[in-house]
Amino acid sequence: MTLKTVSIIGTLAVGILLAPLSALAQQPAKVSRIGFLSTGVAGPHVEGFRQGLHELKYVVGHNIAIEYRWAAGRDDRLPDLAAELVHLKVDIIVSTSSSAARAAQQATKTIPIVMISNVDPVELGLVESFARPGGNITGMTLQSLELSGKRLELLKETFPKLSRVALVWNVGDQSMNLITKQVQAAAPPLGVTIQPSGVRDPSDLDSAFSKITQSPPDALFSVADRLITSQRKKILEFAAKNKIPTMFDAQAAVEAGALMAYGPSRAEVSRRAATFVDKILKGTKPSELPVEQPTKFDLVINLTAAKQIGLTIPPNVLARADKVIR
Numbered sequence: 001m002t003l004k005t006v007s008i009i010g011t012l013a014v015g016i017l018l019a020p021l022s023a024l025a026q027q028p029a030k031v032s033r034i035g036f037l038s039t040g041v042a043g044p045h046v047e048g049f050r051q052g053l054h055e056l057k058y059v060v061g062h063n064i065a066i067e068y069r070w071a072a073g074r075d076d077r078l079p080d081l082a083a084e085l086v087h088l089k090v091d092i093i094v095s096t097s098s099s100a101a102r103a104a105q106q107a108t109k110t111i112p113i114v115m116i117s118n119v120d121p122v123e124l125g126l127v128e129s130f131a132r133p134g135g136n137i138t139g140m141t142l143q144s145l146e147l148s149g150k151r152l153e154l155l156k157e158t159f160p161k162l163s164r165v166a167l168v169w170n171v172g173d174q175s176m177n178l179i180t181k182q183v184q185a186a187a188p189p190l191g192v193t194i195q196p197s198g199v200r201d202p203s204d205l206d207s208a209f210s211k212i213t214q215s216p217p218d219a220l221f222s223v224a225d226r227l228i229t230s231q232r233k234k235i236l237e238f239a240a241k242n243k244i245p246t247m248f249d250a251q252a253a254v255e256a257g258a259l260m261a262y263g264p265s266r267a268e269v270s271r272r273a274a275t276f277v278d279k280i281l282k283g284t285k286p287s288e289l290p291v292e293q294p295t296k297f298d299l300v301i302n303l304t305a306a307k308q309i310g311l312t313i314p315p316n317v318l319a320r321a322d323k324v325i326r
């Protein structure tokens with residue numbers, strides 16, 4: 001056998017050995033499938049969540065795919081939408097409300113579920129505790145229960161003579177009822193009387209408004225869920241017409257014409273939720289990931305709205321605002 005023959009045989013052998021390695025290297029990365037279940041429509045939750053994924057090196061269409069399911073404000077559609085995601089065998093389901101989380105939890109006991117927005121998952125029976133969620137669900141909570149008292153305090157600080165506050169909320173939503181109880185508990189120490197005006201559907205608003213005008217309040221406090229958000233324009237028009245200051249829980253409401261809002265940054269909460277998805281995809285069980293609370297809160301004030309109803313925001317409150325709309 002000549003040296004040339006030996007060289008050819010050696011080259012062929014190396015090529016055969018390297019061929020499987022080369023083929024393996026060229027195989028595409030696994031594409032993880034995320035089911036995104038939402039009561040509403042695209043908004044800060046989607047933007048923040050996608051930003052969080054991007055920061056963690058996930059690229060939609062490359063190593064991750066997102067299956068969106070929108071209930072368009074109808075909670076009754078959530079169970080079917082959750083079942084669709086389970087049928088698709090997604091790796092994780094991300095939920096953007098308490099009702100969406102519950103629908104997902106009822107649809108599967110094995111697929112991990114990451115909450116983006118929730119009031120009190122322990123009180124609602126979604127997790128066993130913040131530190132030890134148990135089961136297949138974890139994620140972020142808005143902890144609106146604790147914040148509701150703070151919102152009332154801000155109203156009192158802004159309007160020291162505040163004594164009567166109208167409270168508008170969806171009585172058909174368990175989460176909103178929890179928040180309402182917290183607001184009512186925070187009122188007496190502040191010398192404030194709560195005037196409850198619960199609604200179940202848009203047709204109830206006119207009677208709620210009539211009740212409010214019979215005993216004009218010093219401010220209107222709105223606990224926003226998908227129903228209240230869908231009727232926000234009507235609520236704000238009523239408040240402006242009757243020159244009633246309004247307190248909401250999200251910046252979007254102030255941008256729409258509300259006077260004030262104080263609450264967690266929705267985009268930041270959603271961005272943090274992406275870290276749960278990352279950890280779960282890398283092997284951590286949901287039951288081993290404690291539920292997190294938000295750390296960033298925004299006070300937003302609309303000076304244009306204040307001017308329209310003839311009010312002046314105290315300088316000390318204005319100085320604390322994270323954003324002022326003029």
